[in-house]
Amino acid sequence: MEDIDAMFSDLLGEMDLLTQSLGQETVPPEALPPTNQEVNYSIGFTDLNESLHELEDNDLDALMADLVADLNATEEKLAAEIKGLKTPSPTTSDLPPPPKGLSLHPPSPHPLPASPASSTSSSVSTPASSAASSLPPPPPQNAKPTKEEIEAQMKADKIKLALEKLKEAKVKKLVVKVLMNDGSSKTLMVDERQNVREVLDNLFEKTHCDCNVDWSLCETNPELQLDRTFEDHENLVEPLSAWMRDSENQVLFQERGEKYEVFKNPQNFYLWKKDKRALKDIKDKDKEILIQENFCGTSIIVPDLEGVLHLKEDGKKSWKQRLFQLRASGIYYVPKGKTKSSRDLVCFLQFDNVNVYYGKDFKTKYKAPTDFCFVLKHPQIQKESQYIKYLCCDDARTMNLWVTGIRIAKYGVSLYENYKTAEKKAAVNSVWMNRSTPSSSNPSTPSPTIKAKTPNQANGHAPKPQPTAPDSMDFGNFPPPPSADILPPPPPDPAFPPPPPSLPAKSSSRPVAPQHKLPANFPPPPMAMDNLPPPPLPPPIDDSPEAPPDFLPPPPPAAGFGSLPPPPLSMNSLPPPPHFGGMDQSLPPPPPDPEFLPPPPPEPVFTGAGAPPPPPPPPPPPPAQAAAVPRAPVRPSGSVRKVPPAPPKRTTPSLQVGGGGGGGDFMSELMVAMQKKRGDH
């Protein structure tokens, strides 16, 4: 038993950790305790706090949902990856792996020592519990197979978890405030692995814009008066990490026609020498041929640009004219008195380590001959430096030619692939838009969507293979099979590796997400226990586990599993856990432990709640925190309201991210489209 207890406490601890980390990254929803931020997760952003404070509640909720979904998704993925390993290594017990993984210092250190008894009760207190609540955490107790077996399994699991944690911990995440066209801003979390395309898709869903290919993320540097559009294949976190602490740089979400102009009118770049009249009348067929020639061959062809540009001399205010030439290998210039022959060209720079930026208002700032300037610099340079190259063109057309030409030389075929992806996205969207337009009323309002979703859920759920698959999987992996009889649902969840396929998320954002999320949080548990002991907050979790075995042996195993069915009933009826009962009723709103991380819990809960209900139609009540747990019935209303709006949207994006939406792009888009449509109705 002790082992089990320890395990359990581990679990809870892990959850704790998780939630904490969540809290840090994002910002706890409403009551933001400064503490969270202090915990400092490595965030490259200084103005994070500000931006977070500026956020509206809604935003926070949404953000939170994002975070949770995101974390879960990644964890599940990891779990899935590691499943293969079942090596029971003795080391495990000692392993404080999670701590390392998480940047959080406090929780991690404490190993499992916590007394078994206390652990159980304490576990409840963890804020994380809220999230976990839906989960049938109880497995340990029920399971009474041979201890050795369990032990071995548990150890193996712990290793897995540790590894997961480590991996997960390495993933850097940023909370990014994106300025929209209308001056408003949106905040979202971006992790290291996400590229700009994914972030854009995410924003598309949040903004209901038309998704055309021109939508871009741009980076501005007010100090240097520069800006550039990120390329869709770039990872967003990396360039942002180069910003300085006090940076006033911003990320903008805008339509930038020049981004893919070269694919819309390739003649303007590849035949730029021809007279403009002829270029205007060029046939579509000829455009296509140009693209074929230059982007579809074995080698990408860079427009052969050549012309006199003004170069700002190092450290001086003067600008000097030079005859520059663009080649695939770099920018060259013709030295004085030499011919234009290739062998005489002098290399001005190569593109490996520089990005190209548009300069703004350089006429005033640097006394440039015109305002059509572009700049080449290492992305990490943020201030004036002799290593920045300033070039000035005679007109806007020339400037765009050069900047685009440089991008082609630097990024090659990625650029074209980005365009094709963006085009596809736009096409799918426009189809949807056309259909929906007639009926569309006010698509943006969140509430409608929610309602719409409930019905969806049913649909969405049915098709999903996820529930079944995961379950079976879990069992298999799961060490303590015994529990299955009694409480099949719970164990699986924690173990759950199977990340929800992208589909489910999209179709019925809530239904799926919840289940997975919870589990995800769960598994890691090892640590938190110690910290938590005192606060006996009985988040639903504890109750459910204990209770179920006794009172409700065979909770609804199959379908509903983790999410809702079993817990609620048992909970209510369950007197055993005195604390809990009391807690539940009184606690609903402030369930979490005051001491630890009061703020964070609520959010996760909500999100979780929102998500879980899906399968069971009656979700409304359970959704809130307790989804799985007893509380559901009690507190539903309040929490529910908040939840609904945010989760749906958020979940989608995050899931995609996590799932590494390789697979069902098209499907996911369809789902999104359907959701929106329903929302409109």
Add this chain to the structure above:
Amino acid sequence: MAAWDLSVTVEDLGPDTPPVSLSVTSDLHVGGVILKLVEKTQIKRDWSDHALWWEQKQCWLLRTAWSLEKYGIHADARLHFMPQHKPLKLGLPNGITLRLHACYSSPVFQTVMHICRMLNIRHPEELSLLRPIEEKKKKKDKDSTEEIYDLTEVPLSSASRPCLYNGMPAHFADSPQMEAVYKMLSVTQPPPAPEVIAKQYRPASVVDKAHINGRWLDSSRCLMQQGIQENDRLWLRFKYFTFYDIEPKYDVVRLTQLYEQARWAILLEDIDCTEEEMMLFGALQYHISKVSQSEPQMLSSSAAMDDLESALQSLEVKMEGESSSASEMLENMTAPELNDYLKIFRPKRLTLKGYKQYWFKFQDTSISYFKSKEESIGEPIQQINLKGCEVAPDVNMAAQKFLIRLLIPAPEGMNEVYLRCENEQQYAQWMAGCRLASKGKSLADNSYQSEIQSIHSFLAMQKTNSSSHGNAPANDESINTHSLVSPRYHKKYKAKQLTPRILDAYQNVAQLSLTDAVMRFIQVWQALPDFGLSYIVVRFKGSRKDEVLGIAPNRLIRIDLGVGDVVKTWRYNNMKQWNVNWDIRQMAIEFEGNVNIAFSCVTADCKIVHEFIGGYIFMSTRSREKSDVLNEELFHKLTGGHEAL
């Protein structure tokens, strides 16, 4: 019908044997003539490849059902009876000569197809034959020593034999000699000695480059018709620079020969490039030669097994990868690091201190340093993240100088930092670490060891360069860097100076596989602005001076010889029609928008120009669905001129 005497020279009887005289009538068909002839010679052998060649008319009498009358043959006709397939010496793009049986009676287009099938080169329409540049016969005739690979043993029917799994024609598996031939075809040649490069003809101007294009054979006529005799020498080259559907798996020979042609084009400055590009080409050549020596050949005698083996291998790797992911992760937790005393110097700081020694620690992608080893547990004096930095070597073996120059990006600009190592070993390790870190990889990356290796081999190169002057490289590790660049740079730089520059470019390609490196070379070549241009000196109608017409895969350009600049560009997709006036040898082309140009050709027959343009248009009609079947008829229609129509 009256009988008359027809005299036929039978080649197989020897040059001194007088012609055989046959009594024939005008309505006898060619087949009958041959039958009579064979009976008369009394030789029993396979005559199936033989045919009659009409010397005066320069044509083959291949339609055996046609009568002599129909062919217009009279008693004064001198006919030759000889095989249609004869040995031909073929200079390959890699500079090696091959002797094989080629068809002297079918259009060159078909002859090339047969040759390519024999050599296993797909898409033969991109290649053609040309007359070689006469080598100035120098005092010592090197021809005697030249190695000639012989393929004449390959039976003519071999084309019908199925290919092996990797696409290697079955006849190459027949004997060790044949395998050696295939190896020559499919493996890149080692870098040539600098003297060899220097000795070769190099075009000095666009006009020079134009002359080579006057040498292409006419695709619609046969070898005999173009005066090519048995055992003559021709070059096989890629003529149309649109390489369709390159698939490394099946195109081993094609890719290798393409690479060789590109390499020589670069080395002989047939195509211009900048110094930076030359260094990259040099680095790629170095890498390719190194890898192709060390890597087990893509096709050895067990080539047939390759597919299966590689499939198994990749499967193994996959499984390993899956099962070991966790242990790998654990390994990653204990990332390797370097610890040592090094000297550091910051040129930018206004200190007079010079190099100062610290205890350095290389971990992940950053370097930190401490006052001493003992204090390395505490906070470092400074930590430098190398991600995104520029790394340059500054090494002088003779002076035992091992310097790593780092240019480290920071918000304020780039910071220069020099690290000085004590010895070669230390330098190789730290340099390799810096290189990887600059690309965001840690020491745990599996390319670390090979990076160290390549640094060592480059150091070795510098050693031999400085010690042994001009001596042939002793071992394969040390290549004279002059072998990798055009002669222009032989004069400009000493090999020793070239080494670091090539090494610099080398860091970006050192991890490429052989195939990838070859592909990269070809891609960089294709990305050169002048790529794919074939020049012809022409005189435009109404113009008094010679100008140069550049023919590219997608356009024609007009180059003013005086300025050396492109004055005009016409794209094929705007072309409405083109005509050849065979009488006055003039090409006339009409483009959309009422643009008409006309020119006569100075350095090449207008048939060659016509064929170039038609050929490129043919190339653009190829599409994936039809890629297997070569539409020969269309090719001839587009390139043939009046004879073909």
